[in-house]
Amino acid sequence: MNGARSLLSTLVDSGVDVCFANPGTSEMHFVAALDDVPAMRGVLTLFEGVATGAADGYGRVAGRPAATLLHLGPGLGNGLANLHNARRARTPVVNIVGDHATYHTRFDAPLESDIASIAGAVSGWYRSTARADDVAADAAEAVAAALGPPGCVATLVLPADASWSESTTGPCPPRPVGRPALVAADTVEEIAKALRSSERSALLLGGTALRAEGLRAGSRVATTTGATLLGETFPANLERGAGIPAVDRLGYFAEMAEAQLEGVSHLVLVDAKSPVSFFAYPGKPSDLVPPGCTVHTLARPGDDAAAALDALAEAVGAPAHAGAPAPATRPGRPVGALTTESLAAAIGATLPEGAVVVDEGNTAGLFVSGATAGAPRHDWLTLTGGAIGLGLPMATGAAVAAAERPVLCLQADGSAMYTLQALWTQAREGLHVTTVLLSNRSYAILNIELHRVGADAGGPHARRLLDLSEPDLDFCALARGMGVPAHRAGSAEDLADLLAAGFAEPGPALVEVVL
Numbered sequence: 001m002n003g004a005r006s007l008l009s010t011l012v013d014s015g016v017d018v019c020f021a022n023p024g025t026s027e028m029h030f031v032a033a034l035d036d037v038p039a040m041r042g043v044l045t046l047f048e049g050v051a052t053g054a055a056d057g058y059g060r061v062a063g064r065p066a067a068t069l070l071h072l073g074p075g076l077g078n079g080l081a082n083l084h085n086a087r088r089a090r091t092p093v094v095n096i097v098g099d100h101a102t103y104h105t106r107f108d109a110p111l112e113s114d115i116a117s118i119a120g121a122v123s124g125w126y127r128s129t130a131r132a133d134d135v136a137a138d139a140a141e142a143v144a145a146a147l148g149p150p151g152c153v154a155t156l157v158l159p160a161d162a163s164w165s166e167s168t169t170g171p172c173p174p175r176p177v178g179r180p181a182l183v184a185a186d187t188v189e190e191i192a193k194a195l196r197s198s199e200r201s202a203l204l205l206g207g208t209a210l211r212a213e214g215l216r217a218g219s220r221v222a223t224t225t226g227a228t229l230l231g232e233t234f235p236a237n238l239e240r241g242a243g244i245p246a247v248d249r250l251g252y253f254a255e256m257a258e259a260q261l262e263g264v265s266h267l268v269l270v271d272a273k274s275p276v277s278f279f280a281y282p283g284k285p286s287d288l289v290p291p292g293c294t295v296h297t298l299a300r301p302g303d304d305a306a307a308a309l310d311a312l313a314e315a316v317g318a319p320a321h322a323g324a325p326a327p328a329t330r331p332g333r334p335v336g337a338l339t340t341e342s343l344a345a346a347i348g349a350t351l352p353e354g355a356v357v358v359d360e361g362n363t364a365g366l367f368v369s370g371a372t373a374g375a376p377r378h379d380w381l382t383l384t385g386g387a388i389g390l391g392l393p394m395a396t397g398a399a400v401a402a403a404e405r406p407v408l409c410l411q412a413d414g415s416a417m418y419t420l421q422a423l424w425t426q427a428r429e430g431l432h433v434t435t436v437l438l439s440n441r442s443y444a445i446l447n448i449e450l451h452r453v454g455a456d457a458g459g460p461h462a463r464r465l466l467d468l469s470e471p472d473l474d475f476c477a478l479a480r481g482m483g484v485p486a487h488r489a490g491s492a493e494d495l496a497d498l499l500a501a502g503f504a505e506p507g508p509a510l511v512e513v514v515l
Ligand SMILES: Cc1ncc(C[n+]2csc(CCOP(=O)(O)OP(=O)(O)O)c2C)c(N)n1
Pocket: 081, 361, 362, 363, 364, 386, 387, 388, 389, 412, 413, 414, 415, 416, 440, 442, 443, 444, 445, 446
């Protein structure tokens, strides 16, 4: 058995059985070993940003890592933006980066590059394997590191000679996986005391606290104490819909978040960061904690946030059935012209039970969250790190992780063009993803930001850099060219029909909405 085969077997034994790959010469033994270890599903992506975004989506939905296979520093670099989003989401990912054979490094061949520096920007764990005999143990360690908790991107560099040389050790058994830490009782008691005071308080839930269990406990605390229940702006995987308590997510624009936090004297962080403005704006604060507000940390990343919230609910004397689950209400099927409101209603009217919603809808998707608040239970995955070009890849990975669930990808046009070739992988793998392509033919948010940062209104040269017309992108033609059936919705009722068909039929579909 060579190093590559010992690596694949170890990954599979450790629960990593999907690899989103874009290989090169240094990875050929890994590729060849896929036929020796058929339990590993290799999924070809046509750009590394698709591989890494898919691994992020997979990890967020499956709760365990997928592997990537990337080609030296340049391949890893191509995948960096979506690894950045994965790092922010604390998604478990095992990055396998092929490298030159160890003895080849000193010749400084063209693809020789500083992999460690590139990986350092996103990796919570990093190792370059020295020998074939080390590959399996390193891989088992990488999986355990990726799982955390909290999850992280673990990068294992695999030199070609470690891959092709004989492994005398063979595969390595899985490493024990860490468990979420329990929050100390006195931390809970101290926060309960603050919440029992007459001052205004808010709970800010993020990360793992945004699953149903944490939301139920958080809602019990909020309804009992009068605290406001808030969620972070860009959750990794928010569980929502009928029967699950809703959270108001903090607004993206600082003034919206400031209004939500106004007058709060106690802010309790639950696996969430203290709120800051997404960008700096001249003359505006970066720190969004109101003056005089005390920030308490109930749970940090890696802590058992749901258990901490449960303990807090008990400590404030919340009855078991306190809490405010979202009622089952959905908009009627809309008719008439397609607008940001009517497209949201079409989605709200049709979203099926158990859907995974991947939200890179940006400005045109603004109303979809509200229109789906009472839809059947679903998951909501967002752009955690603000690096656009995640939606289509993340939907791809989510659909691989949950083949039995429909995936809705809300995809803004500008962001779509970064990683459009994810559609080809969806077609090839037969993935059940329905993409709503929101074509406003603009970097609309940047037109808003242009004013907000205090830059000039923008002359024709400035506007040309924020405009996506001339030529208009034909997303139906682009999708069909990659094997994905596509239609342009002509009206709101048309969109509702196309969505219902997309959700009902297996395989990918794209619906273009021109706004
Ligand atoms: C990797 C990366 N490159 C560039 C940007 C800057 N950026 C933020 S939003 C945006 C345009 C988004 O346009 P689109 O996806 O069409 O959404 P819209 O604003 O039109 O709703 C750009 C280029 C970014 N956030 N991330």
